[in-house]
Amino acid sequence: MEFVLTQLSGFGSAFLSLSSDPITYIYLISSVFLGIVFGALPGLTATLAITILTGFFGNKIPLDYSMIALLGAYVGAIYGGSYPTILLNIPGTAASAATAMDGYPLAKQGRGGEALGLTTTASLIGTLIGTVALLIFVWVLLLVSKNIASPEKALLALFGILLSGTLMSEDLVIKGWIAGLIGLAMAMVGLDPLLSEPRYTFGWSYLLSGFQVVPVLMGAFAVPQIIEGLRTMEIGKMVQLEGRILPNLKTIRKHMPTIARSGIIGTSVGALPGVGEDVAGWVSYGVGKSVSPDGKNFGKGSIDGLLCSETANNACIGGALIPLLVLGIPGSPPAAALMGAFTINNIIPGPTIDPDIILRVVAIMVMASFTMAIMGLFTARIFIKILRIPQTVFLPIVMVLTTIGSFSVGGGINDLYLMLGVGFVAYFMNMLRYPIAPLVIGVILGGLFDETFRRSLLISDGDLGVFISRPGAAILLVMIIALVLSQLPLVRRIFARLRKKAV
Amino acid sequence: MDNTNDINDIAVLRARDFWAALVLIAVSAFFLWRTSYIPLFGGNRAGVSGASWYSSAAIVPLGVFSALFILSIFLLVTAIRAGGAKTALTAVGIGWNRFEAIRFGTIGIIIGFFIVGLVPRVDFILCSGLLITALIYGFHTGNPRRMIMSAIAMFIPAFYALAMHLPQSEWAAPHDDDWLTLVAWIILSAIAWRGPRDAVARATPIIAMMAPLFLVCVMAFGFRQNVPNRSGLIFSQIEYQYYVNIRPIWRN
Numbered sequence: 001m002e003f004v005l006t007q008l009s010g011f012g013s014a015f016l017s018l019s020s021d022p023i024t025y026i027y028l029i030s031s032v033f034l035g036i037v038f039g040a041l042p043g044l045t046a047t048l049a050i051t052i053l054t055g056f057f058g059n060k061i062p063l064d065y066s067m068i069a070l071l072g073a074y075v076g077a078i079y080g081g082s083y084p085t086i087l088l089n090i091p092g093t094a095a096s097a098a099t100a101m102d103g104y105p106l107a108k109q110g111r112g113g114e115a116l117g118l119t120t121t122a123s124l125i126g127t128l129i130g131t132v133a134l135l136i137f138v139w140v141l142l143l144v145s146k147n148i149a150s151p152e153k154a155l156l157a158l159f160g161i162l163l164s165g166t167l168m169s170e171d172l173v174i175k176g177w178i179a180g181l182i183g184l185a186m187a188m189v190g191l192d193p194l195l196s197e198p199r200y201t202f203g204w205s206y207l208l209s210g211f212q213v214v215p216v217l218m219g220a221f222a223v224p225q226i227i228e229g230l231r232t233m234e235i236g237k238m239v240q241l242e243g244r245i246l247p248n249l250k251t252i253r254k255h256m257p258t259i260a261r262s263g264i265i266g267t268s269v270g271a272l273p274g275v276g277e278d279v280a281g282w283v284s285y286g287v288g289k290s291v292s293p294d295g296k297n298f299g300k301g302s303i304d305g306l307l308c309s310e311t312a313n314n315a316c317i318g319g320a321l322i323p324l325l326v327l328g329i330p331g332s333p334p335a336a337a338l339m340g341a342f343t344i345n346n347i348i349p350g351p352t353i354d355p356d357i358i359l360r361v362v363a364i365m366v367m368a369s370f371t372m373a374i375m376g377l378f379t380a381r382i383f384i385k386i387l388r389i390p391q392t393v394f395l396p397i398v399m400v401l402t403t404i405g406s407f408s409v410g411g412g413i414n415d416l417y418l419m420l421g422v423g424f425v426a427y428f429m430n431m432l433r434y435p436i437a438p439l440v441i442g443v444i445l446g447g448l449f450d451e452t453f454r455r456s457l458l459i460s461d462g463d464l465g466v467f468i469s470r471p472g473a474a475i476l477l478v479m480i481i482a483l484v485l486s487q488l489p490l491v492r493r494i495f496a497r498l499r500k501k502a503v
Numbered sequence: 504m505d506n507t508n509d510i511n512d513i514a515v516l517r518a519r520d521f522w523a524a525l526v527l528i529a530v531s532a533f534f535l536w537r538t539s540y541i542p543l544f545g546g547n548r549a550g551v552s553g554a555s556w557y558s559s560a561a562i563v564p565l566g567v568f569s570a571l572f573i574l575s576i577f578l579l580v581t582a583i584r585a586g587g588a589k590t591a592l593t594a595v596g597i598g599w600n601r602f603e604a605i606r607f608g609t610i611g612i613i614i615g616f617f618i619v620g621l622v623p624r625v626d627f628i629l630c631s632g633l634l635i636t637a638l639i640y641g642f643h644t645g646n647p648r649r650m651i652m653s654a655i656a657m658f659i660p661a662f663y664a665l666a667m668h669l670p671q672s673e674w675a676a677p678h679d680d681d682w683l684t685l686v687a688w689i690i691l692s693a694i695a696w697r698g699p700r701d702a703v704a705r706a707t708p709i710i711a712m713m714a715p716l717f718l719v720c721v722m723a724f725g726f727r728q729n730v731p732n733r734s735g736l737i738f739s740q741i742e743y744q745y746y747v748n749i750r751p752i753w754r755n
Contacts, residue, residue, distance in 0.1 A: 060726045171516065174578055178527065181571045185534065188564045197560035199541055200534070227610050230642040393703055396638035397714045399614065400631045403622060404718055408728040413623045420618050424611070432519050450563045457557035 007135055014359040018367065024068060028364075031069040032371045035076020039083070040383050042090045043229035043391045044398065046077035046277070050337040051217045052398070055405020059345045067357075068364050070341050074334050075368040078277055078314055079123040079376065083383050086115050087238050095277030095316075098285040098309035104239070105301035113243030114251075118303060119310045120376035121247045122259055126311035127369035129263030130270065130318020134325075135362045137271075141326040145351040148327070150459065151466050154452035155476035156273070157445040160329045161438060162483055164274025168435035173487045175434045183442020184449065186211050193451040194458075206414040211443060213340040214409040215419040220440050221333075222402040223423020224430045229391045238387065245380050251303070258288060258304050259311045266312030270319020274441040276332035277313040277320075284312030318365060325349050325358055329445060333437040336444050344409060517587035524579035531572040538564050605647045609654040613637050620661030624674050625684045626735025631715035633657060633688040639707045640695040656691040660684040674732065681736035 018024050031053070038049035050070050057066050081096030086103035099119070106115040148156075161184065165176030189200045190210030201207040252259075262284040269280035288308035289298045298305040320331030321338075328350035330336035342349055347357060406419045426436050460466035467473045485491050541561035556562065582588065613634065621630035633656065641653030664680035667673075692708050719738060722728040724745055733742060 056722065056728075057726060058728055060728055172520075172578070172581065174574055174581070178571065178574050178578065181567055181574065184567045185564070185571065188567060192560035194558070195560050197541060199560060199564060200537060223614070226614075227607065230610055230638060231606070231645065390643065390703065392639055392643040393706070393710065396635040397710065399634065399638070400715055400718060403618065403631075404627070404722055404730060407622075407731050408722060411729040413731070416618050416622060420615065423614075432523050433516060453563055454558065457562075462555055462557040 004136075007139065010355075010359045011135060011362055014356070015363040015366065018064065018068075018360065018363050021064075023065065024367075027065045027068040028072050028367055028371050029375075031072030032076040032368055032375060035073035035078075036080035036083075036372070036375060036383055037076075037386055038073065039077035039080020039092045039096075040386055041389065041391070041394060042084050042088075042092050043225055043395065044077075045093050045221065045225070046074055046081075046095065046334040047217075047221045047337050048225060048398070049073040049077045050334050050341065051214070051221055052401050052405050054337065054341040054344065055214055055218065055409050056401070058409050063345050063347070063357075064360065066341065066345060067361060068368075070338055071361065071364045072368045072371065074317060074338065075127055075314070075365065075372050076375075077334075078317060079120070079310075079372050080383065081313075082116070082119045082123070082310055083380075084387055086112060086119065087241065087384065088387065093277075095281055095313040096309070097278055098281040099306060099313075101285065101299045101309075102302045102305035105299070106303070106306065107239040107241075109301050110242045111301070112239055112241045113245045114247070115303075115306060116241070116380055117245040117247035117377065118251065118255075118307060120245075120373055120380075121252055122262075122307045122311040123314040123376070124369050124373040125259050126263050126266055126314035127317060127365065127372070129260070129311075130267045130315040130321075131362055131365040131369070132318075133267045133271075133315075134318040134321050134358075134365070138322055138325055138358055141322065142351060142353075142355075145326050148351065148472065149470070150452040150456040151470055151473040152476060153327070154449055154456055155467065155473055155480060156327060156329060157449040157452070159476055159480050159483070160273030160323075160445055161442050161449075162480060163272060164441045165435070165438040166483060166487060167272075167275050167279055168437045169433075170435065171433040175432070176438050179429065179434045179436065180438035180442045183439040183444075184446045186216070186439075186443050187446020188450065193447060194454055206412070210447070211418060211422075212410050212415055213343060213444060215406045215415040216422050216443050217337050217340055217440060218402050218406045219419040219422030220426045220436050221337075222398065223419065224427040224436070226395050226399050226402075227423075227427050228430065229395045231391075238384075241381070241384060245377055247377075255303060255307050258292065258307050261291075262288065262308045262311035263315040266315030267319035269312070270316035270331050271322045273323050273329045273331060274333075274336070274437060276437065277316045277334075280316035280319075281309035281313040284308045314369075321361065321365075325353055325361065326351065328448065330441060333440060336437070336440050339444055514586065514590055517582045517585040518590040518593075519587075520578055520585075521582040521587035521591045524575050524582055527575035528572060528579065531568045531575060535565070535568045535572065538568060602647060605650055606642075609641060609650040610638075612654040613641070613657045616657050616661035620665045621657075621680075621684060622731050623671075624664040624668050624680055625660070625732065626678075626681050626737045626739075627731045628715045628719055628737045629681055629684045629688065629735065630660075631718075632711040633660070633684055633691070635711040635714060636688060636691050636695065636707060639703065639710070640691060643703055652694065653691065656687050660687045675734040678736045685736070 035049050038044040039046065050073055053069050053073055057069060077093060078095050081092035082099050082103065084090045084092040085096040085099045086107050089100055089104040091097040091100055103115050106112065161180040162177060165180040166173050169176035189207055191197065191208055192199055198208060265284040265287060266280040269275055269283050285305060285308045288304060289295045292304045294302050294304040316332060320335040323329045323331045324335045324339055328348065330339050339349060403416060406415050409415070429436060456466050467477055538561050541559065543559045543561045544556055617630060617634050637653035637657050641650040660680060660683045663683055668680060695704060695707060698704060719730050720741065723730045733739065
């Protein structure tokens with residue numbers, strides 16, 4: 001009880017100090033607005049919003065404002081994806097894909113206003129559930145993480161990359177792993193962290209410092225999106241928005257169990273390293289379909305179905321920040337972009353992070369979620385107008401933004417060459433259905449894996465038993481082996497046979 | 504999507520996987536060979552003895568590229584088993600589509616030459632204006648002729664800038680490449696203006712002019728960030744006016 005009160009008082013003082021600064025509101029309102037716009041425009045994503053803003057602000061503005069802008073855009077973009085999903089049947093972001101199942105049918109039934117209002121409320125409650133979880137669990141994990149040493153960190157990084165590869169693959173799981181390994185391989189470029197041995201620099205001095213995170217993020221997420229988006233795209237037939245947007249409190253009360261369950265699922269999925277909001281949405285939708293009394297109507301315009309995915313994808317934000325802040329392992333692709341922003345602001349997420357920063361993040365999340373809700377309920381029609389802008393008009397501007405952002409962070413043309421190279425590679429990977437998120441997570445966690453793995457071996461004098469003798473490391477190793485084995489066709493066949501026998 | 508389409512998509516995907524696996528095998532083999540350049544046993548760097556295998560800088564890359572090599576072989580086997588090798592050299596396998604090739608090729612030329620040729624050497628406002636005009640004009644209607652026209656409009660000034668001012672010492676001045684970019688932008692805008700003037704066509708010149716101007720000024724003077732080519736034709740004038748005439752207004 002005392003712990004909770006301490007937490008709340010810390011949060012309260014962080015909230016007060018932020019909310020008493022007028023500049024806070026300028027950054028908050030504009031970043032949430034921009035986030036919703038990025039989410040609402042198909043082809044732009046939350047990750048892209050954070051990446052572009054990272055390049056735009058760099059480390060030239062105070063850290064608090066930078067965090068407000070980035071978290072505001074994150075919260076706004078995940079929510080903003082629901083607009084085209086409900087009105088056009090085109091998911092604005094991958095996170096809203098599950099929302100299309102019931103959002104569009106509801107709009108066609110003339111309940112678009114109601115759907116948007118409920119989505120906004122569910123997103124608000126979902127974000128708050130994730131934020132409360134962040135406030136509570138981050139400290140529990142911080143206490144545990146004090147005992148996490150190099151072997152656990154190395155295996156955790158590897159587990160994060162493999163899990164991301166496994167869950168983000170649309171086609172073969174092996175492709176997700178390959179993408180993760182390509183990211184790891186990219187992280188090997190430059191001076192090695194222990195002996196300063198140059199690796200794969202080919203005599204180019206720029207590569208001595210390795211691949212910079214921001215140009216890689218810009219290349220991986222922005223360039224393929226721009227190339228892919230520059231097609232003649234007919235804007236789908238937009239359903240006329242009917243009914244009032246302000247939600248009915250009775251309806252919200254009635255669906256509160258669904259919202260609470262989806263919030264918990266979303267937060268839990270978010271806390272898994274490198275998975276993300278889209279997976280959270282689908283998992284919550286799947287669970288909802290099997291446990292909800294309205295399950296048979298899922299896909300036909302069910303309010304329950306709509307709330308399942310929309311609550312979960314926003315709750316995932318808080319969840320994704322837990323491993324990021326505690327362990328330095330991003331819980332989702334946008335969180336990976338956030339990590340890049342933290343890094344250029346000289347904040348090293350992990351067990352040594354300043355607790356004050358965590359409290360500020362929580363306070364910003366609460367402020368951002370309420371700002372998002374107010375904007376969503378009272379200015380929805382502005383965002384609906386924005387949906388009419390064709391991709392071929394805004395994507396060229398995004399290209400300019402990406403270029404200037406990538407240049408300004410590193411301050412060199414070489415960063416642009418890197419962005420271009422990574423961008424073309426990522427485009428072809430997209431074309432071949434390789435997930436890009438594991439690649440980025442591999443780049444971000446590669447350095448950590450390399451350093452901690454070798455440090456473990458140095459400490460144990462080359463004894464690989466160090467990864468088994470420590471309980472935490474042993475559990476992680478078992479999880480990694482189980483994860484890999486679970487994807488092998490032979491093992492899957494055996495399990496299928498065992499299941500048949502059991503039946 | 505019906506079943507037939509799904510099967511076709513999978514066939515194309517497996518054929519491409521076959522090629523991708525070959526490329527990945529070659530790349531991972533190359534980097535495994537490059538890893539042999541990093542001392543694995545008995546290295547001594549900066550006075551630190553790296554005599555043990557486990558302290559070597561090669562140990563993790565060796566594992567990463569070996570794993571990549573093995574997974575690529577698995578992918579190759581999967582692709583062959585799914586019939587990817589059989590269709591690999593057919594039009595289906597390569598997934599050749601003339602329109603898509605033109606689309607990707609022209610986007611590649613526009614973005615590639617913009618970053619490699621123009622951004623380092625030409626005023627950023629000018630080359631961004633040209634980029635925005637080229638992309639909107641070329642791709643808004645999906646007409647291949649327009650795409651090619653846009654690619655040419657970007658290629659000519661970029662190629663000139665590359666050919667005439669390749670070394671870094673010549674990036675800041677003279678401004679002949681800036682002028683050529685401006686001419687290319689004006690010509691492309693005029694061509695666009697001659698076509699059907701829908702709302703997008705009417706808005707393009709304004710967007711192409713205002714967006715980069717606003718972004719560069721906000722970045723340079725608002726957030727004090729680094730912007731490309733500060734000595735460019737337009738930005739150098741803006742910067743001069745800002746520091747000499749505008750800033751003193753509130754400084755004094």
